[in-house]
Amino acid sequence: MRHLLSIADLGADGIEEVLRLTDSFVEVSGRAIPKVPALRGKTVVSLFYEDSTRTRLSFETAAKRLSADTMTFSVSASAVNKGEGLRDTVETIAAMGIDAMVVRHKSAGVPWRIASWIDASVINAGDGWHEHPTQALLDCYTIRSRRGSLRGMRIAIVGDVKHSRVARSDVVAFTALGAEVVLVAPPTLLPPSLEGWPVSVSHRIDDVLGTVDAVYLLRLQRERMIEALIPSLREYRAVYGLTADRVRRLGPDTLVMHPGPMNRGVEIDAEAAGDVRSVITAQVANGVAVRMAVLYLILGAGTDLVAASPAVDERVLEEAGTARD
Amino acid sequence: MAERERAATPPRGGVFQPRTTVMDAADLRRAVTRIAHEVVERNHGLEGVALIGLQTGGVPLAHRLHEALLNVDGTDVPVGTLDVAFYRDDIGLRPVLPEEVTDIAFDLTGLRVVLVDDVLFTGRTVRAALNALNDYGRPRSVQLAVMVDRGHRQLPIRPDYVGKNLPTRFDEQVDVSADGVVIGDVVPQRPGGGAERGA
Numbered sequence: 330m331r332h333l334l335s336i337a338d339l340g341a342d343g344i345e346e347v348l349r350l351t352d353s354f355v356e357v358s359g360r361a362i363p364k365v366p367a368l369r370g371k372t373v374v375s376l377f378y379e380d381s382t383r384t385r386l387s388f389e390t391a392a393k394r395l396s397a398d399t400m401t402f403s404v405s406a407s408a409v410n411k412g413e414g415l416r417d418t419v420e421t422i423a424a425m426g427i428d429a430m431v432v433r434h435k436s437a438g439v440p441w442r443i444a445s446w447i448d449a450s451v452i453n454a455g456d457g458w459h460e461h462p463t464q465a466l467l468d469c470y471t472i473r474s475r476r477g478s479l480r481g482m483r484i485a486i487v488g489d490v491k492h493s494r495v496a497r498s499d500v501v502a503f504t505a506l507g508a509e510v511v512l513v514a515p516p517t518l519l520p521p522s523l524e525g526w527p528v529s530v531s532h533r534i535d536d537v538l539g540t541v542d543a544v545y546l547l548r549l550q551r552e553r554m555i556e557a558l559i560p561s562l563r564e565y566r567a568v569y570g571l572t573a574d575r576v577r578r579l580g581p582d583t584l585v586m587h588p589g590p591m592n593r594g595v596e597i598d599a600e601a602a603g604d605v606r607s608v609i610t611a612q613v614a615n616g617v618a619v620r621m622a623v624l625y626l627i628l629g630a631g632t633d634l635v636a637a638s639p640a641v642d643e644r645v646l647e648e649a650g651t652a653r654d
Numbered sequence: 655m656a657e658r659e660r661a662a663t664p665p666r667g668g669v670f671q672p673r674t675t676v677m678d679a680a681d682l683r684r685a686v687t688r689i690a691h692e693v694v695e696r697n698h699g700l701e702g703v704a705l706i707g708l709q710t711g712g713v714p715l716a717h718r719l720h721e722a723l724l725n726v727d728g729t730d731v732p733v734g735t736l737d738v739a740f741y742r743d744d745i746g747l748r749p750v751l752p753e754e755v756t757d758i759a760f761d762l763t764g765l766r767v768v769l770v771d772d773v774l775f776t777g778r779t780v781r782a783a784l785n786a787l788n789d790y791g792r793p794r795s796v797q798l799a800v801m802v803d804r805g806h807r808q809l810p811i812r813p814d815y816v817g818k819n820l821p822t823r824f825d826e827q828v829d830v831s832a833d834g835v836v837i838g839d840v841v842p843q844r845p846g847g848g849a850e851r852g853a
Binding site for chain 1: 737739746749751752755757791
């Protein structure tokens with residue numbers, strides 16, 4: 330694996346392989362000294378054109394636990410303020426000799442452009458409304474670690490689907506692993522077309538609460554809303570929020586998930602976020618291990634993701650060998 | 655790591671073809687029993703002794719040695735498993751992925767750790783294991799038990815307990831399983847399709 334740009338590039342086998350490797354990094358993260366020398370001498374740069382707390386720190390923690398060197402680029406303190414363009418900025422950083430660039434940008438497709446400009450590996454940490462592959466991987470890992478598998482699960486993704494790169498990547502990943510996804514949102518917060526999405530749609534959270542194995546609340550992205558898409562926050566909460574009353578109606582094993590940062594009292598009440606069924610903190614903790622797996626696969630494993638998995642039997646290895654010829 | 659699996663991973667590629675059986679299941683059992691006695695003798699009992707099996711070939715041997723120690727001395731020593739993938743020195747040169755999650759549920763500080771592996775070859779796996787052990791505490795001592803020492807060391811590492819010294823060519827393969835020890839070759843893959851399989 331050279332880049333991680335889209336969750337779809339991995340496919341079901343690739344996702345499973347990342348999750349399998351993540352188990353090993355969860356073990357590393359749980360040690361007294363949570364560090365391995367695997368990526369000694371590698372340099373990872375985070376290039377964030379949008380604000381971020383958890384994703385940037387999560388990637389940097391992951392890189393440090395693998396003994397890679399990290400550099401952080403923040404737009405506010407850079408030559409971007411002197412008018413330097415994206416390509417010049419990227420090529421300047423690449424010229425310093427780096428191995429991977431973790432990119433977040435407000436425009437969809439930027440990580441693909443960057444990957445075409447530089448030799449280093451590129452990891453998409455969120456591009457506009459488009460993709461957020463490592464979030465999808467950590468969500469899959471979190472569900473799998475609680476339930477064993479996503480196969481046959483019914484997962485509701487609730488809220489601002491329109492502006493959500495998390496929803497786009499999660500739909501691909503959840504369905505690839507055999508789960509059924511129902512989107513719950515007002516028509517104004519759904520994408521204009523859902524053609525080709527393997528999902529069903531509901532406009533009432535109350536209709537799905539009793540039937541789902543996980544409720545995934547999306548952040549209402551007020552900074553991306555340039556028009557009035559919802560009547561008011563209070564009304565949104567009344568119809569779509571996971572309130573204390575609604576969380577009581579969930580099944581005993583139904584998971585409550587949120588990618589963060591939370592708008593408490595809007596899409597999720599404090600009671601729901603703190604409920605025993607909430608795995609929101611586990612999502613953050615697993616995020617570090619998942620990103621260690623991704624960085625290791627890209628910079629360390631020296632292998633094609635699926636073809637070289639040592640867990641496969643000889644027959645599969647033979648086929649992989651054939652495929653390389 | 656089991657040598658057979660390592661041999662089957664790219665870029666070397668190929669499929670293991672057995673040639674000669676060097677030890678049968680009974681030989682293997684006697685060797686494990688003898689090593690158990692040697693471990694007890696060398697450590698004057700089993701006080702503070704722990705076994706760490708190296709993934710994947712060393713793990714079943716570590717469990718067999720644990721059982722043998724129980725029979726010999728009546729002591730139930732702790733057993734852990736270690737995957738050294740993230741400590742290897744050939745990361746980036748060949749595909750290096752962990753086979754299993756490391757499981758060491760006890761602090762190694764002050765213990766006499768016996769590393770257990772199936773085949774001792776270049777010594778690089780053991781070097782990686784010694785580094786990894788440091789992250790789990792500071793053992794009082796580390797000893798090495800292997801079923802087969804096939805020579806060709808590339809590092810100054812020697813075993814403390816050996817099932818069998820087995821002179822080999824560098825390009826031969828040694829496979830250790832519950833059925834015994836088999837020496838063989840890795841057969842290259844045919845250009846057009848799958849590999850030639852041994853009988």
